[in-house]
Amino acid sequence: MQYALNxxxxxxxxxxxxxxxxxxxxxxxxxxxxxxxxRFRQIRGHEATHVKFLQSQLGSAAPQPCTYSYPYTDIHSWVALSHTLEQVGASAYLGAARFVDSKDVLSASLAISHIEARQAGWVSAAVEKQQPWDGNFETALYFSGVWSLAVGFIVECPSTNPPLPVQSFPALTVSNSSPLMGSNITLSYNKTGIDTTTPTYMAWYHDMNVTYTTIDENGVTTVPYNLRGTVYAGAVKNETITTSDATMLSGLAIFNFPYNSYAVVGA
Structure with missing residues (x-):
C-alpha cells in the first residue's frame, strides 16, 4: 500500500x-x-480521496509526498500526460493485484483501479477524441516496471520515507513513441554492468500479451503488428514471460497507437 500511495x-x-x-x-x-x-476537477477530487484512503489504511507507516516535476508545456500536453498517468495507474493496480493476500485490500485496490481505467478512457475518448480503451483486456504492469516510470516524475523525497521493495531500472529512450507498426525504431539505455555480447529483446506489453522483438547491435528493433492504444515496452534479457524483475534490463517506454471508432490504427 505504500507503493500505491506513492x-x-x-x-x-x-x-x-x-x-x-x-x-x-x-x-x-x-x-x-x-x-x-x-471533469478534471472531479478527477482531482478522486485522487485526493484515494490519497486520504491509503493514508488512513497505513497510519503512521504512510510515506510523505515527494517533490515532483512533470514534463508538460501547455494544456494539450498536460491533458496527454493526464491520460498517461491514469493509464499507468490502472495498470499498476492490476499488476499488483496478484500479490495481494488480503481480500479487503484487494477489493479496495480493484475499486481504485477501475476508477483509474475509467478516467483514462474518458480523457482519451471524450477529450483527446481517440479510443476509449486499448483492447480486449487492460494491461497489467508489475512493480519495478511501474516504478521505473514513476521515478521520472520524482525530484526528491523526504529522508524519513520508508524504502520500497522495488528496483528502478535505467530509463529507456526511444526514437519514436508513436511509430508505425512494422517500422524500425532505435532505443538506448544505460548498459553499465550488462553483458552486451548476448542477445537482447524488446518486450511489448499489450492486453494480456507480451510480444518480443530482437534488438540488434545498434539498438534497433522492429515494431510488431497488432498493437492498439497504449502499449508498454522494455528491454529484456530473453523471451521468458515473468512477473519478476529477473529478465528486465531497462525501464519501460510508453507507446501510442491511437485508433478511430472503426478500430483502424492511425486513421
Whole structure:
C-alpha cells in the first residue's frame, strides 16, 4: 500500500498543480468545452480521496509526498500526460493485484483501479477524441516496471520515507513513441554492468500479451503488428514471460497507437 500511495501522490499533485496553473478560461482558450475543466476537477477530487484512503489504511507507516516535476508545456500536453498517468495507474493496480493476500485490500485496490481505467478512457475518448480503451483486456504492469516510470516524475523525497521493495531500472529512450507498426525504431539505455555480447529483446506489453522483438547491435528493433492504444515496452534479457524483475534490463517506454471508432490504427 505504500507503493500505491506513492503513485497516488504523483497523480494528485499533478492535478493540483495543473488546475492551479490552467483555469476554466485557459481551457476555453485552448479549445476545450467548459465541462472538460469541470471533469478534471472531479478527477482531482478522486485522487485526493484515494490519497486520504491509503493514508488512513497505513497510519503512521504512510510515506510523505515527494517533490515532483512533470514534463508538460501547455494544456494539450498536460491533458496527454493526464491520460498517461491514469493509464499507468490502472495498470499498476492490476499488476499488483496478484500479490495481494488480503481480500479487503484487494477489493479496495480493484475499486481504485477501475476508477483509474475509467478516467483514462474518458480523457482519451471524450477529450483527446481517440479510443476509449486499448483492447480486449487492460494491461497489467508489475512493480519495478511501474516504478521505473514513476521515478521520472520524482525530484526528491523526504529522508524519513520508508524504502520500497522495488528496483528502478535505467530509463529507456526511444526514437519514436508513436511509430508505425512494422517500422524500425532505435532505443538506448544505460548498459553499465550488462553483458552486451548476448542477445537482447524488446518486450511489448499489450492486453494480456507480451510480444518480443530482437534488438540488434545498434539498438534497433522492429515494431510488431497488432498493437492498439497504449502499449508498454522494455528491454529484456530473453523471451521468458515473468512477473519478476529477473529478465528486465531497462525501464519501460510508453507507446501510442491511437485508433478511430472503426478500430483502424492511425486513421
Amino acid at each position: 503513485l497516488e501522490y504523483i497523480e494528485h499533485t499533478f492535478y493540483v498543480e495543473g488546475l492551479e496553473k490552467y483555469n476554466a478560461q485557459a481551457f476555453a482558450d485552448a479549445g476545450y468545452e467548459a465541462w472538460v475543466w469541470g
